[in-house]
Amino acid sequence: MKFDCIIIGGGISGLTAGIRCVKEGLHTAIISSGMSALHFSSGSIDVLGYINNKVVYKPFEALDTLTGTIAQHPYAKCGKALIVEALQFFKQECETQNVYLFDNENLNHFHVTALGTLKPTYFSQRSVFNEDVYNRFKSMKKIVIVNFEGYRDFHPQLAAAQLSKHALFANCEIIAKSIDMPQLQDLTRHPHEYRSIDIARIFENEENVYRIADAIRLAAEGADFVVIPAFMGIHNFNQIHNILQSRTRLLIYEIPTLPPSILGLRIDNALKSRFAQLGGVYIAGDKVVRAESSNDVVQAVYTANHPENPLEAKFYILSTGSFFSGGMISEFNNMYEPVFKLKLHYEPERNKWYSPQFFYSNSHPFLEYGVVTDENLRPYDSKNNIIQNVYCSGAILAHYNPIREGCGSGVAISTAYKAANQIISLYKLMR
Amino acid sequence: MRTIETEVIVIGGGATGCGVLRDCTLRGIKAVLIEKNDIASGTTGRNHGLLHSGARYAVKDLESATECINENRILKKIAWHCIEPTGGLFVTLPEDDPTYHNRLLESCKFAGIDAKEISVKKALATEPNLNPNILSAIWVPDGTIDPFRLASANILDSVERGATVLTHTEVERIMLKQNQVAGVQCYDKVAKEYFEVYAPIIVNASGVWGQHICQTAGIELKMFPSKGSMVIIDYRINNVVVNRCRVPSDGDIIVPGDTVSLIGTTSRKISYDKIDELVVDDDEIEVLLADGEKLIPNVSKARVLRAYCGVRPLVAVSGEMDGREISRGVVLIDHKERDNVQGLITIAGGKLMTYRLMAEMTTDLVAKKLGNTSRCLTHKIPLPGSEKRVGYTKKIKYFSGIPNSVVGSTHYRHGERVHNILSLQKRNYGLICECEMVTLGEVEYAIKNLKVKDLVDLRRRTRIGMGPCQGELCAYRAAGLFTEFGEFTPDTSTKLLKDFLEERFKGMKPVLWGDGLREFEFTYWIYQGLFGLGLVEEEEK
């Protein structure tokens, strides 16, 4: 098959780039090997949460500090203006699929984690954080954290204890509750082996939402703020959120849970259906295994399912993610990028990949390993030549630590946007 | 200050200490066991879990070999639920000395070990993943033994019969009254308080740490610690113990232990001051994997789950300091004879296999000192869980309605005690650890009955977090249950979770590549990225 642009990797970065390309009229395909890391994410979009382990409140102002110290940081290659534009683009595209993102006018806000810590983020889904919560966050008197009997992946007591330590809630009563919905038990598998997805499906039935709302109302009397694990549906989340709140007359919000992440799944669904709606070709469950190139220009790629049939394109975007997603492979004493065999930034000695402790202030070095690119996000091959028609975006890029800096999704979106921009302008020139 | 009075204090919760406690209890002697960490957290829990047939010692050390085969037969009776009689093979590779094969056969015969030569074809049929290029093979009655289960079953029995067990309690010093021991001064690390235990007899069963214990009583005892490292493979690449038919050396044995396989071991001298900070060296891993692959080629394709090491307690018998007279056998010292300290006994050396025999020897001496004439019964009375022998199939029928995988795994770990753990109540058999099929009921049982003080202890009792994901999902699930079932505050649970992940990471670090690195990235992403667990302390400040 022939395309204008082939994107390798169908996560948040690949999909963002894909939507941008299709919108500009490029015949675009995304090849995705397995479901994306969005399925394990918080479902909030972090732009820049920490510098030197200190919380960042004004991410765009802090960007200069960050790129000042790390010159090769992907954000440095994007530039502030483009980052702002990319985030706005992302927000609007999600809205077309009814996923509404809250942002606090260029400021970070905090979302509550399942352990009761507060994490700075930039965009949150409206069921996680919005103007109502923002306005009342500091004056809350009673927070009730509610779990569903049988759900193993959330312990409200731990979250309550941790949250109450926070200075913000010094005068606030925080209690943990568990609600039992015996009439729902037969709807799914072992009633004590629920995963988030099972309960989210229960919410998809409107009658169940009413029952759940009544149970929550009983459990959370007098609360300013009710927190439940992110269960509020996979497709009809806006409606479910409205019903829950109007029926209980309480502010009810979600927090991200152990995988699978319903919040992430919603964004994944939104981006995929947007891409398909615009006419993009999404090839799921296949993996690019090799590429054919001549004179530093990639001609075609071959996949595991079709080792003999080339997929050809004028441009390629590599957004295959980090080690977890298979973007990079680590071996006993070696690391490599499997598709184009690109030049990587990494330490060859294995004992330098990690830090002495699991939780270490400087995180782990391997998270910063990745593909080295030029200013335009074009990678180098093993002979140090720039590959002319390939661009890289997202977690495959080197020189940033998505967890320590709290910038994973921001980098994914910005670099995808930048890569797509360049392809689009070249494409228009060619026409 | 809290004080306890008893007849015997056993220092050290390794297999030997647990064995002594049980032996004393069965003879009606009141005893208290004090362990500074958890049961089986030292050398006992850090070996390859081989149920020796004795064949590994047959050529060099006939006495040990005979002891092993005798104990092998006893343990199969009294502790079948801690044991899997897999059988074992000694295989000769093309590069090995072919004459060792016959020497081994003859020595086994001499030691009374039922070893027999089998054809290469039969060996490959018995263990299909074996290197097909082997030249010859010998079958021996090797098996596997779970040291955590074994130690824990001894403790459980003792406690049920009235003994006292104090884990996470450090012995600060042995108190003497002239030449007679009076008791010990202890520190409870969980409650953070000092207390004293008084007894006329103290058994120092603290293995390599025994040097330090003796020092607190002013006695010189020299240990020569030797480090042994092992790597764990994600799943069972073999179902039969595979030994290399040569003079015992590094990387020459692969033991299937529960759901995993272990490649063992290296042997390196270390200095005494390093015994609490053991590190697996990178080159040890290279040796183990390279040699393991020679026995079972699949080793090169499999995920290495973790690496760990233990320290062998080799003792200088006569108190000479040059280490020439190091014994690899059992060392039982009556310090009255040696150092004129009445009431202090040190039991050291030996091996996991002979723990019961060592306990018997020690308790005989204890009994003699106390004027107790009861006979040892530990070779006759089965451990809790091993009372009746009922196979998987029957159990699975009994618990119809609960999946085989759950019943089988619980039965495998707790033997007959499966009845105390599983119930047809659905909540009870909901899975917490999905890799090792650990149910909510099992976690509850362990927290309430098996002296579990933290998630690491829970892991030793239940295998929670020992599967491929190393606690990625179950650690959080189980942490919350500490608050639910035990006297743990939510903050403690959160702290236990953090400590557990740090402990798991220690064993993952040396083997952090391939799928192991992917798994770790995912786990780190969950606990730091999604949960912000690393932020917990900073927020406290």
Added chain:
Amino acid sequence: MIKLENISFDHCIKCTVCTIYCPVARVTHLYPGPKQSGPDTERLRIKNPQLLDISLKYCSNCKRCEIACPSDVKIADIIQTAKWRYSKKEFRIRDFLLSRTDLMGTFGTIFSPIVNFFTHLGIVKYFLDLVFQIPKGRTFPNYASMTFRKWFKEARKYQNKYLEKVVYFHGCYVNYNYPQLGKDVVKVLNALGKGVIITKEKCCGVPLIANGYIKKAQSHGRHNIRVLSRALPHEQARIVSASSSCSLALKHEYPNLLELDNTPIANNIAYITQYVLEEFEKGNIPNLKPLKYTVAYHSPCHLERMGNVAFTIELLRKIPGLTVKILHSECCGISGTYGFKNEYYAISQAVGSELFKIIEEASPDFVVTDCETCKWQIEMNTKYTVVHPISLLAEAIE
């Protein structure tokens, strides 16, 4: 003792993503889901086969878990293999008959009017339900009065006028039940200037695998690999199939499940839409008249697993005048013979309900899909006719 060959379970990092995409676990509490039935308990089954949790029989082998898996774990293959490797096979006459599509086909076509009459009778359905545990709600597809192979005897005569030849694996369904699809394939290939070769093929083995007849499936597989490779006119020649499940078997199940060496044909097999699209892209496009339909395209699970859905969609988009609505990817629930068994019937219907709903919402002129069993399921449960993409193309060819 088990020889460890398929060790892909070792790559599972317990991310749980497969549990989201399993259609069976979504609708029934009887199935613990692909993670637990696949990689999790595989480690236990290696330790002791008695630890087999029998609930894995509910897996319908749709393979959506494999598509979802970011770690390349062959989850469905692990489960299928475990079904026959670790559990005792009980002989059931129903499973035997359901899996012998060729035997039943030969019988069915000879007596087609009688068989078709009887299989639609309420009393016969009642009897099948009672005796064979085949649900009353199911209707067997009609048998044709003349097999495709018999028809092809005539058609074979003019295949020699084409210089280039393509081997066509028609499968049992085309031969016994729906020769028209085979005729359409021949028409399309001829229009592209290709002659058609058919071989003495046997059933691809998919129903045999599903019912645990592994040895039989292996012998069919070996036969097919042999006859197909011999029939290849030259090394690069193509073997096409218009059945997504047959193609998947030839390409994927033979090496991965049946442990057969399919290298003599592996690189020659192409699902039909892929082959036709390639020809189109080379400029080999026959004259196409516009088709003024609005169709809803349903992507079969096994076609998705093969990574061929994009080819079909691209090809449909090349038919002038046609409006294609791509349905959200959902399993139809029938999964071959799975939905023809009483114990799975309710699950099968519950899985499919999502798809039936979105088909009704799309309200097309008719539904297009590549898979014969999806076709039965949709036709039994909606008011829409289901057409194969190649039949549409054949209609457009002047």
